[in-house]
Amino acid sequence: MKWLQVLKDYQNYLRLERGLSENSILNYSLDIKKLAQWLNTNKIEISPVDISEEILQEFIYEVAKKVNPRTQSRLISGLKGFFNYLIFEDYRKTNPLELIEAPKLGRKLPDTLAVEEIDAIISAIDLSSKQGERNRAIIETLYGCGLRVSELTSLKISDLYFEEGFIKVTGKGDKQRLVPIGPTTEKYINIYKKEVRIHQNIHPAAMDTVFLNQHGRPLTRAMIFTIVKRLAEKAGIHKTISPHTFRHSFATHLLENGADLRAIQQMLGHESITTTEIYTHIDRRHLTEIINRFHPRK
Template identity: 85%
Template sequence: MNWQQALKDYQNYLRLERGLSENSIVNYSLDIKKLMNWLDANNITHSPISISEESLQQFIYEIAKHVNPRTQSRIISGLKGFFNYLIFEDYRNTNPLELIEAPRLGRKLPDTLALEEIDAIINAIDLSSKQGERNRAILETLYACGLRVSELTNLKISDLYFDEGFIKVTGKGDKQRLVPIGSSTEKYINIYRKEVRIHQKIDPKAKDTLFLNQHGRQLTRAMIFTIVKRLTEKAGIRKTISPHTFRHSFATHLLENGADLRAIQQMLGHESITTTEVYTHIDRKHLTEVINKFHPYK
């Protein structure tokens, strides 16, 4: 088995057996390609089946010179998954990365926006512009429903259950969940749908897609990043903001206002409660206020 064939088979496994998104598959593949390129550059002829622990240790040592610990840890984790797949398919008996430890990392806390900052970004939208109403509906949906970027761009008109007060969201691994939506966000989506989108010439493939670009096609992830970046700069906010920041802010504000962690987990579509628990570490000031207000021995 050569590297190209092993990578192709692994990609099919991730797609069909694990149900991962194309974005995740691309990221896993990049880690393996880094190893393949390093082997070629150093004239090392090991196959995926014969490569040794010593060669992989040397590879990890080399990349550690050029990437930060978080990236190094991700690459090690990705390669471990690849070799575990080879064991699963009976190509190997052992994982050559089994004894290689990833660098210890502190837990990176997500950036968040204050409510006033979110309002400032939304107020920076020029509603007289061609895409103003669409952009307002996009930001309102990102924050009000806590969506990932891919979930937003893939949102369908047929996913809107406004009479029931929910939208249907397709998340990682094509797992679906119902997320409550407020009347204010419904209003802005309907304004966009009934006053802007209805007048567009729409690509037949995007007929059911909610948010469209000026050519009547599905918006890309990169376009959502660009919209957020430009509006953040226009609002005079100097934080590093991405569409994902609205998702983090959604979860943080819910928690600060007393929402149950399990409910937040379900709305975010986290498979594990451990992922959601990161939000309990974000606002220490809020936790101090809770202690001062409710603890009998304050």
């Protein structure tokens, strides 16, 4: 059994049986390719069916010297999933990583922006440029609806239910959810649609896509990252910012203003409430600031 052949089978399994996104499949595939490349470099000829715990321990030890604990943990988790697949398909009886523990990780709090910083980023947009109205609508949608960047780039005009006050979002694993949309976000999407997008020559495959590049095609994830980074620099914000920062800020600001954690979970599309609970750590910090500012015994 060759590594590349079984990798193709595994990718099909992740796509068809698990319903994972292409980005997730790519990440899982990279882990397996790293292992196959390491075996080749070290002239170790062994199949996925026969590889032992000892060889995998040596591989992980080599990787561990070059990457941080979070990357190590993700690699071990990814490889465990691959060997569980081989067990599922009756290629193996045991998982050689069963006894290999991932490094313990502290829970990383996501970076967030203050409302004033978000306003500064939006104010930095040059509305006289061709893409100004589009970029304002993009930032307002990321922050106003808490979308992942992949959810933003795949958003369809047919997903906009403005009269009902919702947009339909397709998230991880092609799971769909309805997210409320506020009047401000709706306003700027409409301005972009009616004043900018309507005048573009749109590629036939992108007719239903909301946000387009100058060639009338869907924006890429990389382009959204570039837009956000340039606007943050222009606004003089020195934090490490990505499109995901607006999603984190969306959740944090809702929680700080009294929103229910379950409602935030539904809007973010988290399968587990424990994923959403990370924002309670940020909220505790906010509450500590209130105590220090206002309590008479501070």
